[in-house]
């Protein structure tokens with residue numbers, strides 16, 4: 168029996184295996200209303216039928232101007248929450264767990280009337296210059312994370328993931344590359360972390376289930392102001408103290424800088440492993456983990472606690488049954504007998 172396809176308990180969340188569908192924007196919302204469509208029910212349902220243990224929805228905005236594009240999901244009103252509840256029920260019917268990734272895109276909100284950010288610096292030449300947030304505006308965004316978490320709770324979501332990675336608003340605050348503030352939300356690492364702490368508190372007071380956070384553990388930036396791994400580990404310890412249940416370790420997205428090393432299978436796992444050395448809470452890994460043998464190796468060697476699959480699941484909805492064959496795991500159960508007969 169493989170570790171990849173065996174049960175896990177992550178901060179109280181029981182999972183039937185260690186494969187998580189990584190959040191991926193599908194840009195399939197219609198009418199700019201942030202509401203799930205039949206596309207999403209089919210898209211996530213297919214992955215539940217394929218036995219993914221946990222599905223994390225694509226980036227779901229906590230307010231309209233926090234969307235990456237107008238075709239993103241949102242969770243700022245009850246209509247959106249009602250549809251989410253139906254999706255949660257469908258995924259539970261199919262035997263998987265489902266969580267929601269809450270996000271504010273900040274300066275990367277490409278369709279916002281006026282993008283906002285910690286400081287008034289654009290992401291790149293193709294993006295507009297954001298307005299620097301005032302303190303009351305920051306407090307409003309924090310409150311909106313809390314309200315969205317309440318809607319996720321009412322919808323029955325199994326977990327909530329705070330998006331603190333890929334250059335979106337919370338990541339923009341965490342990094343001195345994008346945060347040049349000199350008030351209580353900028354300057355030292357602790358001050359740059361402040362909004363994240365407040366968002367966690369707001370989520371926690373509205374949602375009692377597991378709370379995860381996605382972080383980019385490298386900015387691939389060479390300007391000298393980027394967070395070092397020991398800065399990220401300090402943030403990891405604060406997150407642990409704040410009661411976060413898992414750190415979802417990704418990288419990049421803050422600037423258009425790319426890795427200065429070859430991008431190979433499992434290239435982001437070393438960041439997860441370094442984080443794991445410093446915190447007791449579980450850490451997941453993501454990024455070019457298409458090979459189930461590599462996933463099993465990572466888990467067996469305690470380099471990460473869960474495996475997130477993104478594009479591999481988009482390309483191949485049978486990824487888990489293929490992984491079971493590859494790993495000679497006889498315990499893997501397909502959704503029903505017809506599905507398993509189909510494989511043999």
Ligand SMILES: Cc1cc2nc3c(=O)[nH]c(=O)nc-3n(C[C@H](O)[C@H](O)[C@H](O)COP(=O)(O)O)c2cc1C
Pocket residue numbers: 189190191192193225226268330332333381417453454455456475476477478479
């Ligand atoms: C189409 C697409 C959309 C994505 N959208 C999101 C997103 O909404 N939130 C997020 O945290 N990551 C997002 N990502 C990143 C993935 O979750 C994942 O970290 C990345 O694709 C690397 O994993 P992979 O090699 O298994 O695809 C997206 C990736 C793709 C390909």
